[in-house]
Amino acid sequence: MYDPTRLAALVAVSEAGSITRAAERLGYTVPALSQQLAKLEREAGTALLVRHHRGARLTGAGELLLARARRVLDEMEQARHELAQLAGLSGGRLRVGTFTTAGIHLVPPALTAFRRAHPDVDLTVRGYEPPLGVAAVAAGHVDLALTHTYEPADPVALPASVTAEPILVEELVLVTSPGHALASASSRLPLTELAGQPLISMAPTHPPRQGVESALFRAGATPAVLVETPGYALVCALVSAGLGVAVVPEMVARTAATPVGVRPLEPGDLRRTISVVHRTDESHPAADTFRALLRGAFGRSPG
Known part of the structure; x- marks a missing residue:
């Protein structure tokens, strides 16, 4: 079949x-x-x-x-x-929270499928940079939210009323300016090869990434530009302009609006997990249906 x-x-x-x-x-x-x-x-x-x-x-x-x-x-x-219709989804509403990358690449196809199947449900989408979406779900501001965590990182406890369901795990990869020597090969690049490389850093105001960037600093990468507002589009644009290299999720690298070189890293244990969070203490048929669509479309591990 x-x-x-x-x-x-x-x-x-x-x-x-x-x-x-x-x-x-x-x-x-x-x-x-x-x-x-x-x-x-x-x-x-x-x-x-x-x-x-x-x-x-x-x-x-x-x-x-x-x-x-x-x-x-x-x-x-x-x-x-x-x-x-039998389950009562001929009306009602669905409020979805999402961060930028997921809002661009993951939410639209899932919402399109949801809309085709349930045209009478009112849809609302709100933006929350992680981990703010978790708090929004716990407070009842949205019915579910897409969020992310990075590895390595210290574990973060969720509110008791909220459950996180992983739907996609992706490796972090190196992005460079086009033609950069580090992107000239397709083999995995050992982290030690980043020693002395100018790194565009998102760590100052992006706590989920601090464990990742600590690993990069230990490997010898040198912070060159600090991006105060989390935004991978800006990071990739700065990389493309030759201001440094960066380590970003593979989805970001492959869909960058500016030209960048891409190379996988060794070891491949720098990762981002995208999860959907929802309340566990109440039933919400529309949210359950949307989560099922996300699982069916994107539920997979790296590769």
């Missing part, structure tokens, strides 16, 4: 015309989406895509499966809508 998530990946590649653009649309990293497509090809027993210098196109077998995939996904959405 074909996995609906992989069928959705095939549809996205067909519509976007490339694996890279499809990954951006779905909130996947390119390697993760390629892995899903490779699994689908193994299930189908034949090639479904042909990659070329401008992107990717479907083979004859891919086109055949595409038509069926759209029908399957449409039927599943209709079933979700009908079940939601």
